[in-house]
Structure formats: C-alpha cells, structure tokens
Amino acid sequence: MANSNLSDTTLTSPITGVVLQKVVASGEMASAGYPILAIGQVDDVWVEIGVTDDAVGKLHPGQSATVYVYGTDQTVTGTVDEIGALADTTTRTFPVKIRVHNPDGSLLPGMIARVDISLSDTPGICIPLDSVIQLAEGPSVFLYDETTGTVSRRMIQTGEIVGEEIEVLAGLENGECLV
Numbered sequence: 001m002a003n004s005n006l007s008d009t010t011l012t013s014p015i016t017g018v019v020l021q022k023v024v025a026s027g028e029m030a031s032a033g034y035p036i037l038a039i040g041q042v043d044d045v046w047v048e049i050g051v052t053d054d055a056v057g058k059l060h061p062g063q064s065a066t067v068y069v070y071g072t073d074q075t076v077t078g079t080v081d082e083i084g085a086l087a088d089t090t091t092r093t094f095p096v097k098i099r100v101h102n103p104d105g106s107l108l109p110g111m112i113a114r115v116d117i118s119l120s121d122t123p124g125i126c127i128p129l130d131s132v133i134q135l136a137e138g139p140s141v142f143l144y145d146e147t148t149g150t151v152s153r154r155m156i157q158t159g160e161i162v163g164e165e166i167e168v169l170a171g172l173e174n175g176e177c178l179v
Contacts, residue, residue: 017042045109048096050088051095051096059119061082063117066115080097125167126165126167141153
C-alpha cells in the first residue's frame with residue numbers, strides 16, 4: 001500500500017509546457033480532481049486588444065500586426081486570430097486576439113504590449129503634422145519643385161492622425177518634395 005501511495009505522488013502533464021501557477025503548496029493535501037498546477041504552452045501566445053466599432057469591420061483573421069512587448073523591449077509580428085462578435089459592455093470595444101509565435105519562450109502571459117494594425121489595404125502617404133497648414137479653404141501644404149526651384153501651395157485631403165504624422169488621402173503624390 002505504501003508503494004501504491006508513493007506512485008500516486010508523481011504527477012505527469014499531458015502537454016509540454018511551463019508551470020504558470022502553483023495552486024497547492026508543498027505538503028498540502030489535495031482532493032481527487034482538484035487542480036494542483038496551472039500549466040500552459042507558450043510556443044504561441046495571444047495578445048488581447050480592444051478595437052472600436054468603427055475599426056473592427058476593417059480587420060480580418062490572418063491580417064498581419066506589429067506587436068511591441070514592453071517587458072522584453074522587442075517588436076514581433078503576429079496575425080489576427082480571433083475577432084469577437086460582441087462588444088465588451090464596460091469599454092464598448094470588441095475583443096481581438098493576435099497570435100504571436102514564441103519559440104524561445106521569452107513572451108510570458110500577463111506582459112503588456114502595444115499593437116499596430118493597418119486598417120487600410122492601400123498604402124497611404126503620411127507627412128509630418130507640422131507641415132500641414134489649416135486655411136479657410138481647407139488643409140494645404142507647400143511643395144518644392146526641384147526643376148524650377150519654386151515653391152507652390154497645394155490643397156490636400158487629410159485622413160487619420162498617427163502620432164506626429166497625418167495621413168494624406170488626396171492631393172499629394174509619392175516622391176514630391178514637401179517644404
């Protein structure tokens with residue numbers, strides 16, 4: 001009976017992973033079916049974000065995302081894995097899970113990350129926010145023509161502001177010299 005009891009003290013996991021949490025301390029008695037440890041596979045991890053209702057329709061599974069993880073100070077690439085169909089009642093955002101491949105195990109559950117996802121399939125032109133002049137007619141920029149050596153004003157149509165830059169939807173071509 002002692003040998004039988006001793007064999008019952010060895011725990012084996014059905015998966016290969018890491019111990020995330022010890023539920024029972026060493027020396028404590030545990031009932032059958034009661035969890036002893038929380039084990040997780042961290043080969044792939046998920047970053048959970050909340051997305052507003054105007055942006056959730058622009059996302060699709062498999063879409064690429066850039067993920068910056070603060071705890072490790074590294075930037076990795078992930079893909080949109082799941083898009084929630086119901087908004088969170090508190091934040092009014094839709095839950096989106098981004099799968100990140102984690103072969104070295106450096107990303108751990110609970111780390112904080114920042115996610116950048118392009119909401120447009122067409123590449124846009126972004127210019128410094130300070131280069132746009134707001135006039136009564138609308139936003140405009142000054143362009144330098146290298147062949148004539150002159151500067152001219154041109155009206156533009158602006159889009160979203162991203163950090164210190166603003167998206168230009170119309171009125172500016174790629175490669176033009178901005179003053």
